[in-house]
Amino acid sequence: xxxxxxGVGKRIAKGSRRAARxxxxxxxxxxxxxxxxxxxPKLSSGDLxxxxxxxxxxxxxxxxxxxxRRLAAFDISPAQFSVLSLIEANPGVNQLAIAQSLSxxxxxxxxxxxxxxxxxxxxxxxxxxxxxxxxxxxxxxGTALLARLRPAIAESEKTLAAKIGPRAFSELQRALSVFLxxx
Amino acid sequence: xxxxxxGVGKRIAKGSRRAARxxxxxxxxxxxxxxxxxxxPKLSSGDLxxxxxxxxxxxxxxxxxxxxRRLAAFDISPAQFSVLSLIEANPGVNQLAIAQSLSxxxxxxxxxxxxxxxxxxxxxxxxxxxxxxxxxxxxxxGTALLARLRPAIAESEKTLAAKIGPRAFSELQRALSVFLxxx
DNA sequence: TATTGTTATACTCTATAACTATA
DNA sequence: TATAGTTATAGAGTATAACAATA
Numbered sequence: 431x432x433x434x435x436x437g438v439g440k441r442i443a444k445g446s447r448r449a450a451r452x453x454x455x456x457x458x459x460x461x462x463x464x465x466x467x468x469x470x471p472k473l474s475s476g477d478l479x480x481x482x483x484x485x486x487x488x489x490x491x492x493x494x495x496x497x498x499r500r501l502a503a504f505d506i507s508p509a510q511f512s513v514l515s516l517i518e519a520n521p522g523v524n525q526l527a528i529a530q531s532l533s534x535x536x537x538x539x540x541x542x543x544x545x546x547x548x549x550x551x552x553x554x555x556x557x558x559x560x561x562x563x564x565x566x567x568x569x570x571x572g573t574a575l576l577a578r579l580r581p582a583i584a585e586s587e588k589t590l591a592a593k594i595g596p597r598a599f600s601e602l603q604r605a606l607s608v609f610l611x612x613x
Numbered sequence: 614x615x616x617x618x619x620g621v622g623k624r625i626a627k628g629s630r631r632a633a634r635x636x637x638x639x640x641x642x643x644x645x646x647x648x649x650x651x652x653x654p655k656l657s658s659g660d661l662x663x664x665x666x667x668x669x670x671x672x673x674x675x676x677x678x679x680x681x682r683r684l685a686a687f688d689i690s691p692a693q694f695s696v697l698s699l700i701e702a703n704p705g706v707n708q709l710a711i712a713q714s715l716s717x718x719x720x721x722x723x724x725x726x727x728x729x730x731x732x733x734x735x736x737x738x739x740x741x742x743x744x745x746x747x748x749x750x751x752x753x754x755g756t757a758l759l760a761r762l763r764p765a766i767a768e769s770e771k772t773l774a775a776k777i778g779p780r781a782f783s784e785l786q787r788a789l790s791v792f793l794x795x796x
Numbered sequence: 797t798a799t800t801g802t803t804a805t806a807c808t809c810t811a812t813a814a815c816t817a818t819a
Numbered sequence: 820t821a822t823a824g825t826t827a828t829a830g831a832g833t834a835t836a837a838c839a840a841t842a
Contacts, residue, residue: 560823
């Protein structure tokens with residue numbers, strides 16, 4: 431069958447009014463279902479659930495959702511936490527080294543550090559020996575915040591370990607350690 | 614130390630010319646380093662490498678990079694592959710069921726299905742019994758493409774298994790299976 | 797009134813590319 | 820010529836919010 435055949439691609443504009451957007455504040459949405467969601471017949475996941483990529487994505491969704499929720503109490507994202515941790519472990523690093531270590535684009539990392547600097551968590555100063563570099567340090571505020579973030583991360587892991595069992599948790603940690611080497 | 618003190622936040626506009634953007638086509642960039650990248654001293658990852666979230670992200674980077682590269686040969690993303698797989702395993706599903714099963718927003722899924730429909734891989738037709746529904750089926754082209762995608766995924770997993778060892782691979786699969794249950 | 801799907805908006809990530817300043 | 824960093828841009832993904840059609 432060729433692409434674009436047999437009724438495929440019809441979809442007559444079902445609601446083509448636009449540009450209304452009056453921002454009516456009342457009638458606050460609740461478009462996520464309360465119940466009647468459990469009453470739906472579950473989908474077969476087919477081969478998908480056997481694929482490693484799918485499983486890793488499920489794991490990431492689970493773990494990141496919980497970690498993000500806990501870090502959000504400090505207005506910090508997982509990526510920001512990683513950067514703070516790396517700066518603390520390597521005082522005076524430059525931005526490119528962090529970007530490469532975390533597999534983040536240097537442009538994106540620059541914006542991220544901008545934000546941390548504006549919040550007074552990171553000090554960015556020009557290197558004396560090579561003026562192309564910015565060297566990064568945690569401020570006292572950054573060090574203090576990081577000390578409060580770590581227990582939040584630990585709480586998250588403890589919760590997961592309790593949910594899946596400490597044995598399964600440590601096996602998971604061990605199995606994932608193969609990815610810590612170079613990419 | 615308060616935020617915004619002691620030289621923090623200075624950053625004197627180091628290159629404030631903008632709006633040049635002439636799109637000179639020659640001199641094609643090569644801004645990623647050829648060598649001299651191995652010569653850099655490696656960063657200490659500090660506590661970060663012990664955190665589960667960090668390990669899962671490393672794993673995801675590794676696996677998705679390889680899978681994406683292989684699927685890109687068919688101009689398909691991992692998310693599109695998942696949707697095609699789910700439609701094949703559940704002919705006649707509606708969009709919301711897929712979105713919930715994959716933890717994708719329904720708005721984003723709509724755009725994704727739009728794309729697959731335009732390529733003639735998915736047929737989207739109105740349900741006869743409930744006219745709010747679109748029911749989704751793979752076209753013959755979609756079925757045929759999926760049959761060619763699966764070996765690409767299998768190749769990727771085989772490559773990883775060879776790299777880390779079949780024992781480590783199956784332990785990884787088993788350890789990750791705890792996330793297949795409900796979130 | 798609740799549900800399915802679409803559209804719009806915004807914000808983040810990612811990936812490129814071009815540019816400045818420096819080496 | 821190569822490197823560190825910034826800026827701009829475009830594409831995805833995510834998260835809301837509003838809306839139409841339908842139940």
